[in-house]
Amino acid sequence: MRNVGIIMRRELASYFATPLAYVFIVIFLFLANVFTFYLGHLYESGQADLYPFFTFHPWLYLFLIPAISMKLWSEERKSGSIELLMTQPVELSEAVLGKFLAAWIFTALALALTFPLWITVNYLGHPDNGAILTAYLGSLMLAAGFLAIGSCMSALTRNQVVAFILAVVACFMFLLAGFPLVLDVFRSWAPQPLIDAVASLSFLTHFESIQKGVIDLLYFVMLIAFFLLATAIALELRKAD
Amino acid sequence: MIKTEQLTKRYDSLTAVDDVSFHVGPGEVLGFLGPNGAGKTTTMRMLAGFVTPTSGRANICGHDVASEPLKAKAALGYLPEGAPLYGEMTVRRFLEFIADLRSLTGARRSQRLGHVIEHLQLGGVLDQTIETLSKGFRRRVGLAQAIMHDPPVLILDEPTDGLDPNQKHEVRTLINDMARDKIIVISTHILEEVDAVCTRAIIISRGRIVADDTPTGLAARSRYHNAVSMQLEQPAQLAAARAAVAALPAVAEVEVSERDARLTALPRAGATILPAVSELAVRAGLKLKELHLESGRLDEVFRTITA
Numbered sequence: 001m002r003n004v005g006i007i008m009r010r011e012l013a014s015y016f017a018t019p020l021a022y023v024f025i026v027i028f029l030f031l032a033n034v035f036t037f038y039l040g041h042l043y044e045s046g047q048a049d050l051y052p053f054f055t056f057h058p059w060l061y062l063f064l065i066p067a068i069s070m071k072l073w074s075e076e077r078k079s080g081s082i083e084l085l086m087t088q089p090v091e092l093s094e095a096v097l098g099k100f101l102a103a104w105i106f107t108a109l110a111l112a113l114t115f116p117l118w119i120t121v122n123y124l125g126h127p128d129n130g131a132i133l134t135a136y137l138g139s140l141m142l143a144a145g146f147l148a149i150g151s152c153m154s155a156l157t158r159n160q161v162v163a164f165i166l167a168v169v170a171c172f173m174f175l176l177a178g179f180p181l182v183l184d185v186f187r188s189w190a191p192q193p194l195i196d197a198v199a200s201l202s203f204l205t206h207f208e209s210i211q212k213g214v215i216d217l218l219y220f221v222m223l224i225a226f227f228l229l230a231t232a233i234a235l236e237l238r239k240a241d
Numbered sequence: 242m243i244k245t246e247q248l249t250k251r252y253d254s255l256t257a258v259d260d261v262s263f264h265v266g267p268g269e270v271l272g273f274l275g276p277n278g279a280g281k282t283t284t285m286r287m288l289a290g291f292v293t294p295t296s297g298r299a300n301i302c303g304h305d306v307a308s309e310p311l312k313a314k315a316a317l318g319y320l321p322e323g324a325p326l327y328g329e330m331t332v333r334r335f336l337e338f339i340a341d342l343r344s345l346t347g348a349r350r351s352q353r354l355g356h357v358i359e360h361l362q363l364g365g366v367l368d369q370t371i372e373t374l375s376k377g378f379r380r381r382v383g384l385a386q387a388i389m390h391d392p393p394v395l396i397l398d399e400p401t402d403g404l405d406p407n408q409k410h411e412v413r414t415l416i417n418d419m420a421r422d423k424i425i426v427i428s429t430h431i432l433e434e435v436d437a438v439c440t441r442a443i444i445i446s447r448g449r450i451v452a453d454d455t456p457t458g459l460a461a462r463s464r465y466h467n468a469v470s471m472q473l474e475q476p477a478q479l480a481a482a483r484a485a486v487a488a489l490p491a492v493a494e495v496e497v498s499e500r501d502a503r504l505t506a507l508p509r510a511g512a513t514i515l516p517a518v519s520e521l522a523v524r525a526g527l528k529l530k531e532l533h534l535e536s537g538r539l540d541e542v543f544r545t546i547t548a
């Protein structure tokens with residue numbers, strides 16, 4: 001497992017070697033604030049909490065997370081460096097985990113840079129800081145879920161644009177799994193237990209329950225584990241194509 | 242020791258590598274030859290553990306590539322085709338990354354890093370990003386990566402492809418330097434390379450081994466083996482010379498090139514014709530610019546075998 005750290009550090013450094021990291025962080029912070037103040041009406045609500053901030057995270061992540069995850073494996077496959085990496089004495093699982101963690105830490109960094117909002121609400125009133133911390137944790141888990149899905153989509157193709165689109169669509173399905181838009185597709189033919197199972201996969205439901213202070217960690221951990229495993233399987237089957 | 246047993250790789254309807262078995266021992270430099278698409282790269286990828294064989298097995302220094310992949314990979318230095326690298330990294334960071342993955346630590350790590358940097362003359366570009374390097378330097382970084390952990394086995398997929406003649410020479414010198422204490426397999430479609438570095442050559446065509454011999458042995462299969470080639474000073478003598486040489490009993494065939502007034506006499510199987518031809522040249526009063534004995538033409542053998 002020593003290799004996980006080595007691969008993670010290399011990957012993380014590669015984000016900052018190109019403008020990608022800086023562009024992403026600036027856009028993330030800009031959009032997060034736009035959503036919070038213009039769509040969430042943080043000031044007008046008169047409440048000293050970050051609900052208007054966190055409530056838009058699923059939609060913010062829907063497009064921004066695939067932008068990070070799209071290059072995880074597509075780029076390695078396109079440039080051929082995956083052959084270099086996988087012929088080092090490294091387990092495939094170490095590489096999958098190392099790259100995923102790098103992307104997650106990077107997202108966590110971007111999220112941590114929203115701390116002025118937290119300072120602002122503490123300056124304006126007396127928010128429930130425990131709830132805010134839990135909401136940050138929920139947001140991180142949501143990002144990790146999206147990243148795991150994105151990692152899998154990136155492993156499926158050599159083309160980063162295709163990886164991006166696949167990831168957005170897959171994340172969108174998971175986001176809205178509890179809503180008629182997705183459920184109607186199943187309703188016509190699937191038995192009720194399957195429909196319930198699909199509905200229970202919804203990111204929004206689980207994200208909101210974390211926000212309310214209920215830690216729905218297990219759901220996210222299982223989802224992440226599932227998609228990372230799928231990433232490894234996809235790579236094992238197609239890495240040399 | 243590299244050992245493959247009935248290594249086979251099938252993609253849907255295409256058999257890329259078909260029943261390939263060979264052994265390579267210490268001190269051998271094996272040249273893997275074949276036309277493009279013959280299965281060279283797929284075979285090397287199976288040896289390196291990057292492609293899983295459909296059937297058969299590969300073994301590196303006693304470690305089965307399928308059941309003990311990490312041990313096999315640890316004994317192996319591998320340069321993938323085209324030497325893919327992480328372009329955004331500096332040479333220094335990249336080599337350190339490889340040293341870490343190869344579990345080199347402490348004094349050994351700095352010693353190996355120093356060695357590969359010096360050996361491949363990378364000192365001047367250490368802080369450049371890899372994407373800004375010339376093709377020759379990139380290939381050297383790829384080679385540095387392959388020899389980082391001083392592996393007993395080196396597999397290099399087209400190590401000189403796309404390099405200029407000076408760079409090719411450098412890489413070949415490097416391979417020759419390492420040949421004494423390592424097992425080296427290189428793939429190439431450049432035949433002069435076989436003469437320059439290999440002690441043995443395997444020719445592969447449509448996924449199958451069609452020849453396995455020393456470079457000299459392969460050249461001996463050529464029609465031009467022991468042929469005598471001479472260049473005349475006066476092109477006017479060409480026709481007469483041709484008739485006279487063709488009349489020699491041991492000569493099977495005579496080829497003439499008008500452009501440079503060259504005449505090549507091919508011997509009958511097993512015959513030696515140099516004394517007879519040179520004697521004839523003196524007797525017939527031919528003015529020669531040059532006369533030499535051919536050892537055989539690899540390109541001609543290659544074409545005959547793989548066509």
